[in-house]
Amino acid sequence: MQSRSPAASRPGRPRSAAADTAILAATRAALVELGWSKLTLGDVATRAGVAKTTLYRRWSGKNELVVDAVAELFDELRLPDRGSLAADIEGVVLQFAAILARPEARSGLMAVVAESTRDDALRERIRESIVERQKRLVVEGRARAQARGELPPETDPADAARTADLIFDVVAGAVVHRTLVSAEPADEEWVRSFTRVLLLGLGSLGGAA
Amino acid sequence: MQSRSPAASRPGRPRSAAADTAILAATRAALVELGWSKLTLGDVATRAGVAKTTLYRRWSGKNELVVDAVAELFDELRLPDRGSLAADIEGVVLQFAAILARPEARSGLMAVVAESTRDDALRERIRESIVERQKRLVVEGRARAQARGELPPETDPADAARTADLIFDVVAGAVVHRTLVSAEPADEEWVRSFTRVLLLGLGSLGGAA
DNA sequence: AGCTTTCGCTACGAGTCGTAGCGTAATGGC
DNA sequence: GCCATTACGCTACGACTCGTAGCGAAAGCT
Structure with missing residues (x-):
């Protein structure tokens, strides 16, 4: 640990x-x-x-202890192959939302992230034990979608890394913001709408339900 | 205030x-x-x-004081009409990113949000003085885009509110996550890529630079 | 004037922090 | 089996912050 x-x-x-x-x-x-x-x-x-x-x-202090305690919550994150990119995204986002709905995650995660803005060692600890594991799911899901032909293959490896970072920030950021700032549940309906925007863009909303 | x-x-x-x-x-x-x-x-x-x-x-305590102190940082947020939805998004996201790049915002904002997970009154204070003002920019920008014909008009008012909430969580969440969790700058290049994903979806990435 | 509220200051008990010191428990090496 | 080494539980401690109370002085309104 x-x-x-x-x-x-x-x-x-x-x-x-x-x-x-x-x-x-x-x-x-x-x-x-x-x-x-x-x-x-x-x-x-x-x-x-x-x-x-x-x-x-x-542990050297409260920050490090809570990081380790919260990190264990994310051990259960998995990425089962559901056959399509949309289904994969919906599945993993719902898992992520379920973890963030737990009070120990809500209280602890944001607090240590806030502390990490002034403590590089703490930020690195968070990155290793929490963030990096989540990001790997993005990379894996993206590779699957490319194998299925749902997404264009990447040309430049540096570009591919930047794209994975972008997707990760969009997905994780949206779920975190929805759950902790807006304080609304990221339920199935929300996740469906979010996935549609992510895959097709803003224009896909509003027309037909 | x-x-x-x-x-x-x-x-x-x-x-x-x-x-x-x-x-x-x-x-x-x-x-x-x-x-x-x-x-x-x-x-x-x-x-x-x-x-x-x-x-x-x-002030009743540290939380309320910091909320008010940080809220003033967001007073400068404006939404100038830049002619297109993409340009409007890029402009406001860059402003938002510039605020989040300031150390007083980084340290304070996440901390009070973390505290607000256990304090409903504090969450409401944050919503009033910080979040709601940001969300209004989303509603306004969306209305402009619909007037330009860039986005489909909304049919149901309840649907419209849900959509605005979704867009807000995606935009604000992505910028916050990029800045505070990934700890990378939301610079012009990143904002351009993000805007493209938001408008056109994931498939628009990777093809041509 | 007189009334009311705020201000600066000092002091206080309560609680937490992080550490030191001690004797004891549990290993591995010989 | 004995000994060196490390971890453990416990107590106690100074330093610090918290939030409040009480006081006299200042600044406004009528």
Whole structure:
């Protein structure tokens, strides 16, 4: 989870793996009940049944802890092949929306992103453990669509990377904004409309329902 | 700014308007130097040259203060008529990106949005003073495009509102995600590609540059 | 004038932070 | 089996921020 140094067969008492999972679960529970700002590390330690010092030995602070706790929520993201680009997009967006609908994600994700604007190491940690995994789904879905002939093949690899970044920002940004700023559910109806705009553009809306 | 009660000709010493602007400016300066988490109201009061108690008489806490301080940044958003829907979108998105590039917006905006996930009153304050103003630009730009014949006219008013919400989430979400999560500049090249996707859909990318 | 509200200032209890120090528990090496 | 090494639980601590109370002085209205 934290990609620490080797840690392979080091002398001395090993760190409890159960403590790690208990702490991360306790962090999510505290996020649900208290939210980001009222979450204290002392409280998390109590919930997890560990000493506060143990927590500080493994995480340098609240930011890093919450990143790891929230990152686990995104482990379940999958991209099953549903046969068409539109169906693939709708499927993964609905998964993403379901995760963002959970209170521990809502409270924690935006807060650590906000903190990351002033902390490069934190931003890199978020990128590694959360963002990059999502972006891989975009690349994979795009490749599938190109194999099906639904999208034009990419000419320049640099162009392809820029396009993947653009698609990712549009998809993730729209769902996040809908869920956290507008505070409306990204339900099936919304996802269908969004997918239509993404594939066909604004002009495709408004004509026939 | 805070839309207080009438306040018209009330007996007693009136509140200093200069203090308001000094406090909001000091808040933005503190956001730039310290970021959200290390910003303290005592520090803001000192920077503004007012007593801490004065600050608490006007704002109930850090969240509300930062919302008002950040909201002023969005006052400059305009939607000049550039002749075409594409040009209008590019113009307003570049303005929006320029605001989000400022450190006081980056640090403050996401933080208060994160807090608003657990505070309905705060969310409403954000909606009134920040989000609604942005959304009006979408509605206006869409109406212009329909008058030009670039977009199909809306049939059902409820449908029209849903569509405006969708467009807003896509546009604002994409720019915010690009700027704050991906941490890459939303420069002219990116905005051009984004506008193309928004108007024509994903298929329009990759063919010719 | 007199009344009312705001302002700056000081002080306060409550709560959190992150760390230090200690004795104990759990490993691996010999 | 013994020892070095590391992790753990616990307590205590100074430093800091929070939000509020109380006071006298200032600034407006009638």
